Amino acid sequence: MTNPSSGQEPLYMEVHVSRPVLRALDEPQVLYSLATIRPTQQEGENVPSPLNLSLVLDRSTSMTGERLDTARASAESIISQLRPQDRIAIITFSDRAEVLISTETIVPVAEARQRLSLIQASGGTEIYQGLSTGVNQLRQVRRPGTIDHVILLTDGRTYGDEAASLQLAEEAAQEGIEITAMGIGEEWNDIFLDSLATKTGGQAVYIDNIASLGPFLQQKFLGLGQVNADQVVVEVETTPGVTLQSSFRVNPAPMPLHEGHMLRLGSLFAGNNITLLMEYLIPPVSQMDSYEISRLHLSAHLAKKSTNLRTVLSLSLPVVPEPVPAPIPGSLLTAVRNVTLARLEEKALQDAQTGHLNLATTRMDRLATRLFEMGEPDLANTVLSESSTLHRSHAFSEKGKKAVKYGTRSLVDPKHGGT
């Protein structure tokens, strides 16, 4: 089923569902829907929107050497590519934060390079210090029509300021500021960075090899310079009795979304769509012509027009006594399978954290079986290896845990190359 929104809006949402009808049942049933948000306009005719970027760099002791060198080089590369309409802030932090380059002044590349060379690695990791300075830098220059983004780069755990950081992310999201959180190496707290990014519709990224930092930042920067719409939000208003069991951003940057009905999806990049998988639990229903499951309120900031789009789409299906055979859209089926795998992995991590080790290893082994079947032997072997680590030492290794988590998650991306 396809349900394009009416009118000539610059973007629209279409929804595919797992079944064309609901069954009249005296017990609950599950329905999946895959919502895709696409631009309507032909691309290429638009002037890119101004970008305000805060690059927040961890300079704690553990960043010494190649990590800091690579971060410096990546920052310099971005500065050299800024367009006249863009602004950048470079913030460094350890247990306090310093503004190396402010959004309010334009610094020539040579001087930026010189300032970057002065960064010294020392001290601990207090993410709130860096993050709040980064967000404040954007607050000073943001105006209608700008794309406002924080990129946080860290290799460590922050202690005691997680709650304040998450609160700040919540406020930033409401102001239209998105956060990309990048964790280098193994020591950072993936649950915290995931949370931080998800609250704003952003992305958490695992950089296992420092050599991949530069290319990733470059790609992110180019993407942000070509955003069709940002602050894309779907608010799911369910009919009383219907439960939104889970929601997962399938594309871009696959990620489970926060529990709740306000789904922050981030930016719609040029040449791309946003895809969102939702799973509903429908209460017992009797036969009727049309049963409304939910209303999806789509809103987005159209930077190029300095306006906000709002539109509503109703998801309604007939309820019939007998099942009606119908093929399931391949993209929906693949998304459900891959999201189910990612959810199984999340459950295994939670089991391990709560001491249910047998259940965790069983789930990891089942995950490995499916991955082998799907032709993902490398990831399957990592999962098996973590399963035996858990069995032996009663905890996952930090490296293996992140490899499994972000590896399984990346399978959800339709552009993933595997089978």
Next chain:
Amino acid sequence: MITCHVCQTSVYFGTLFCPECCARVSEDASSLTNSLPMDKVDEIIAEKPSDSSRSPLHSGDSIFLRVAGNNVGIPLFGQQEYILGRAEKGQAVIPDIDLNKFGAHEKGVSRLHCHLRFEGESLLAIDLGSANGTFINDIRVLPEHPATLSDGDILRLGNLVIEVSRQAGGQ
């Protein structure tokens, strides 16, 4: 509720993949074709690539189908054509070769999935618009477009793998 056939977890109606083992779950194992996830959507081509190392099969050959993981050969003998699929109650057209005992439903075989036909000297495979596709040596064949089978070809219906071969000494 329905039960996952792999790990026996009870799940709600409408669930597509078991949350405990990610196996494909289906409400009614006897009716609908089990749709499979499509990972390779752009590999559809009309003709299978020629493989000169394999010799084409002929109508006079003694030809057997062997389902992967099963040693029993199914002979193609006595008929000019065979429909492969799943026989279900109330079905108007019954396939000549019922693949149900080989886990056809779980593997996404349609009720009328593929047609094998001797034409002239050749044995042809024709996909009958199946839900999950017919593949020869992992290349998908277009529905209604006959493709020639050779000795040793791997015919795949959805996820059900069948080797097509000439029996030794059968020439």
